[in-house]
Amino acid sequence: xxxxxxxxxxxxxxxxxxxxxxxxxxxxxxSIDIDQDKVTAFIGPSGCGKSTFLRTLNRMNDTIASARxxxxxxxxxxxxxxxxxxxxxxxxxxxxxxxxxxxxxxxIYENVxxxxxxxxxxxxxxxxxxxxxxxxxxAGLWGEVKDRLSDSGTALSGGQQQRLCIARAIxxxxxxxxxxxxxSALDPIATAKIEELIHELxxxxxxxxxTHNMQQAARVSQRTAFFHLGQLVEYGQxxxxxxxxxxxxxxxxxxxxxx
Amino acid sequence: MERRVRRRYAAERxxxxxxxxxxxxxxxxxxxxxxxxxxxxxxxxxxxxxALSIDFPAAGLGLTPDRIRGPGGDLALAGAQLDAVVDRAxxxxxxxxxxxxxxxxxxxxxxxxxxxDPRLAVGRVRLWLPAASDVDTAAKADGTxxxxxxxxxxxxxxxxRTGFNWGFLSGSDSTDPTAVGIWGALKGSLLxxxxxxxxxxxxGVLSALYxxxxxxxxxxxxxxxxxxxxxxxxxxxxFGLLGLAVFLNTFHLPxxxxxxxxxxxxxxxxxxxxxxxxxxxxxxxPSIRDxxxxxGASPVQVVFHHVLPLALPGILTGTIIGMARAxxxxxxxxxxxxxxxxxxxxxKLTDPSTVLPVQIFLWSDExxxxxxxxxxxxIIVLLVFLLAMNGIAIYLRNRFETRW
Ligand SMILES: Nc1ncnc2c1ncn2[C@@H]1O[C@H](COP(=O)(O)OP(=O)(O)OP(=O)(O)O)[C@@H](O)[C@H]1O
Ligand SMILES: [Mg+2]
Numbered sequence: 001x002x003x004x005x006x007x008x009x010x011x012x013x014x015x016x017x018x019x020x021x022x023x024x025x026x027x028x029x030x031s032i033d034i035d036q037d038k039v040t041a042f043i044g045p046s047g048c049g050k051s052t053f054l055r056t057l058n059r060m061n062d063t064i065a066s067a068r069x070x071x072x073x074x075x076x077x078x079x080x081x082x083x084x085x086x087x088x089x090x091x092x093x094x095x096x097x098x099x100x101x102x103x104x105x106x107x108i109y110e111n112v113x114x115x116x117x118x119x120x121x122x123x124x125x126x127x128x129x130x131x132x133x134x135x136x137x138x139a140g141l142w143g144e145v146k147d148r149l150s151d152s153g154t155a156l157s158g159g160q161q162q163r164l165c166i167a168r169a170i171x172x173x174x175x176x177x178x179x180x181x182x183x184s185a186l187d188p189i190a191t192a193k194i195e196e197l198i199h200e201l202x203x204x205x206x207x208x209x210x211t212h213n214m215q216q217a218a219r220v221s222q223r224t225a226f227f228h229l230g231q232l233v234e235y236g237q238x239x240x241x242x243x244x245x246x247x248x249x250x251x252x253x254x255x256x257x258x259x
Numbered sequence: 260m261e262r263r264v265r266r267r268y269a270a271e272r273x274x275x276x277x278x279x280x281x282x283x284x285x286x287x288x289x290x291x292x293x294x295x296x297x298x299x300x301x302x303x304x305x306x307x308x309x310a311l312s313i314d315f316p317a318a319g320l321g322l323t324p325d326r327i328r329g330p331g332g333d334l335a336l337a338g339a340q341l342d343a344v345v346d347r348a349x350x351x352x353x354x355x356x357x358x359x360x361x362x363x364x365x366x367x368x369x370x371x372x373x374x375x376d377p378r379l380a381v382g383r384v385r386l387w388l389p390a391a392s393d394v395d396t397a398a399k400a401d402g403t404x405x406x407x408x409x410x411x412x413x414x415x416x417x418x419x420r421t422g423f424n425w426g427f428l429s430g431s432d433s434t435d436p437t438a439v440g441i442w443g444a445l446k447g448s449l450l451x452x453x454x455x456x457x458x459x460x461x462x463g464v465l466s467a468l469y470x471x472x473x474x475x476x477x478x479x480x481x482x483x484x485x486x487x488x489x490x491x492x493x494x495x496x497x498f499g500l501l502g503l504a505v506f507l508n509t510f511h512l513p514x515x516x517x518x519x520x521x522x523x524x525x526x527x528x529x530x531x532x533x534x535x536x537x538x539x540x541x542x543x544x545p546s547i548r549d550x551x552x553x554x555g556a557s558p559v560q561v562v563f564h565h566v567l568p569l570a571l572p573g574i575l576t577g578t579i580i581g582m583a584r585a586x587x588x589x590x591x592x593x594x595x596x597x598x599x600x601x602x603x604x605x606x607k608l609t610d611p612s613t614v615l616p617v618q619i620f621l622w623s624d625e626x627x628x629x630x631x632x633x634x635x636x637x638i639i640v641l642l643v644f645l646l647a648m649n650g651i652a653i654y655l656r657n658r659f660e661t662r663w
Contacts, residue, residue, distance in 0.1 A: 058553065060549065060552065060553060063545075063548065063549060063552060065476065088555050088556070088557045089555070091552060091553055091554070091555045092554070092555030093555075095553065095554070096553040098546065098549060098550070098553070100546060102544075102546035102547060102549065102550045103550075104547060104550060104551070104565065105547075105569065114551075114554065114556075114564070115554040115555065118554070118555065118556055118560055118564075119555060165550070168550075168554065169553070169554070172554055172555060
């Protein structure tokens with residue numbers, strides 16, 4: 001399934017990962033490598049388990065009482081599910097943007113400053129101001145909110161909220177960024193901004209983007225993984241997946257025959 | 260189609276009408292309660308005084324300004340037969356009925372006046388002294404015809420006046436309705452509520468947080484949940500018996516003390532706070548927890564930075580309800596001996612004290628007519644206390660309210 005020749009610089013590796021919600025299996029035996037300095041796109045029909053798999057990578061499934069994860073997931077060779085792995089530290093290193101925007105009901109400034117503050121990343125108020133401005137600017141939101149940083153984050157439009165959540169995630173400077181459909185609530189201009197941001201960030205982080213937009217996957221990613229019914233059907237270079245898929249199901253999906 | 264629209268509008272109107280009727284009805288009851296209480300209670304805040312001329316040198320007390328000021332002055336004042344002096348002066352000024360015009364506590368006022376200004380002892384002075392209970396009620400047009408006529412004569416002669424009863428706000432319980440005060444009970448209530456709040460609020464909120472955020476879902480937590488729900492429904496008198504058995508008989512804490520009252524009421528209030536807090540915590544959207552966790556916040560940080568602030572308005576609402584119930588509680592406090600006659604305000608938590616509702620209960624049981632208005636006045640004080648407490652809580656709640 002995995003094309004070993006193209007995958008070398010692995011930031012995260014997953015081997016034989018299965019996830020159950022109670023007795024229902026949502027992910028079956030998925031093995032995948034997430035590369036440093038690359039963007040990996042997860043595509044697949046709704047309900048196929050993209051979000052579920054994404055959440056295993058930073059152990060957000062721990063918060064769901066019924067969820068059970070099996071298999072081996074490593075970040076820089078460290079076992080993510082090991083007993084001695086500090087989950088808090090892990091999540092600071094593997095940031096996440098959720099499918100539904102979830103800003104804190106606090107000011108825009110506080111939303112972005114919260115992560116750096118709890119991790120002690122800013123040495124002074126001016127330092128914090130810089131981090132907030134830079135994060136908002138990268139998420140393409142600075143121009144729209146710079147005059148109302150003290151307004152509530154929840155008073156923004158849906159698309160603005162999503163960009164605020166992205167700014168909040170990159171403010172803590174993670175090593176891996178997991179984005180679950182970051183553009184599903186955005187207009188084309190904001191989407192372009194996010195894609196630009198992904199381009200800009202990929203030099204420094206490993207990025208995973210879940211998307212339903214085939215063009216977007218083709219535009220922003222270097223690797224693409226196609227999920228179907230909880231299985232990883234195909235994984236490889238984005239250009240290969242989109243021009244020359246090996247699996248029938250992949251071809252059907254990207255040409256819009258189902259999904 | 261059109262008929263369905265009309266029916267929908269009619270249903271809408273009917274529902275609005277019922278809602279309005281319910282609000283008008285409850286507002287009416289509240290108004291009725293307040294108006295009758297105010298009408299009866301207002302007189303409790305009015306005191307009646309009668310003038311009395313006393314010739315101290317002629318009374319033969321042997322009190323001089325120097326003696327009063329000097330060492331042993333207090334002792335000399337305490338030893339002086341001032342009640343007899345008042346009776347004799349009253350008889351001299353108003354005839355045979357004179358002594359009956361004045362309250363039993365009148366000599367205390369004279370003593371206080373002498374202490375404040377020892378020079379009074381050298382001559383003849385005119386003092387305003389509290390009237391006896393029947394004169395007091397007569398002056399407020401609520402006495403017997405004879406007493407009312409007598410009061411009228413005194414008023415016309417300028418020998419009777421009414422004024423605001425500061426003594427009611429600063430005094431304690433007494434056998435004489437004209438001399439009673441509410442301060443002792445108010446202070447007792449205050450101390451009791453402080454103990455209750457200091458125990459029930461943190462313990463209740465922490466229990467709720469633990470049960471919601473940390474405890475595993477299993478048979479034990481289910482059992483605890485059911486127990487807490489049942490505890491909130493237990494009649495308050497049972498808590499009184501529990502307090503009697505545990506705090507008095509087992510731990511031998513002092514009887515009638517605000518400390519024990521507060522402990523007992525805390526037992527009663529805690530389940531209410533736990534239930535309200537759990538609901539408030541449950542209502543915090545999980546997405547907020549996820550957002551904080553995904554940023555690398557620790558579970559404790561998630562709780563104290565996000566969950567608690569968002570749940571606080573709901574927690575405070577539950578606390579208001581619990582505390583208001585505790586403030587108005589009488590039965591459990593009777594069980595732990597807070598029904599005693601207590602004539603001095605409690606100085607500390609272990610002093611014998613009473614609380615407002617118990618004081619009201621005790622006064623309402625008195626035969627003397629003067630206690631009726633004092634009972635109503637005490638109810639007003641209790642209601643004002645309640646409103647003040649709720650006002651503070653609502654202010655706090657609005658401050659912490661988050662606008663989504
Ligand atoms: N908390 C949960 N409890 C139980 N089952 C869940 C839970 N979350 C997801 N599932 C189930 O797991 C399967 C995969 O869901 P998941 O959210 O991962 O899909 P997805 O690929 O992200 O879909 P979409 O593109 O619509 O976001 C679905 O069948 C869903 O019903
Ligand atoms: Mg999803």
